Amino acid sequence: MPIPLSPGAIDSRGRLLISLVPRDSWFNPLAILEVASGRVTQFGASPLNDHTTAAWLPDGRIATTEQGLRAALWKFTPEAR
Numbered sequence: 001m002p003i004p005l006s007p008g009a010i011d012s013r014g015r016l017l018i019s020l021v022p023r024d025s026w027f028n029p030l031a032i033l034e035v036a037s038g039r040v041t042q043f044g045a046s047p048l049n050d051h052t053t054a055a056w057l058p059d060g061r062i063a064t065t066e067q068g069l070r071a072a073l074w075k076f077t078p079e080a081r
Helices: none
Strands: 014-020 030-034 040-045 048-055 061-068
Touching: 014 048
Parallel strands: none
Antiparallel strands: 014 030, 030 040, 048 061
């Protein structure tokens, strides 16, 4: 899945914020890729959200866009006359 990186996706320590594409989920959790070692650490708030872009803030925190899932199931039946 082509998910573009944001301009602030890499910090001065060589950590890259990436969106994962797991085999067992429809959703894309956020992770940190340590470029030098190749180590990936997944994190995120809700497992039912997509994280499509992320950026490091100057104080070391992370800002991300998160798109959640909200759905409703309706069943329509004819009225009795």
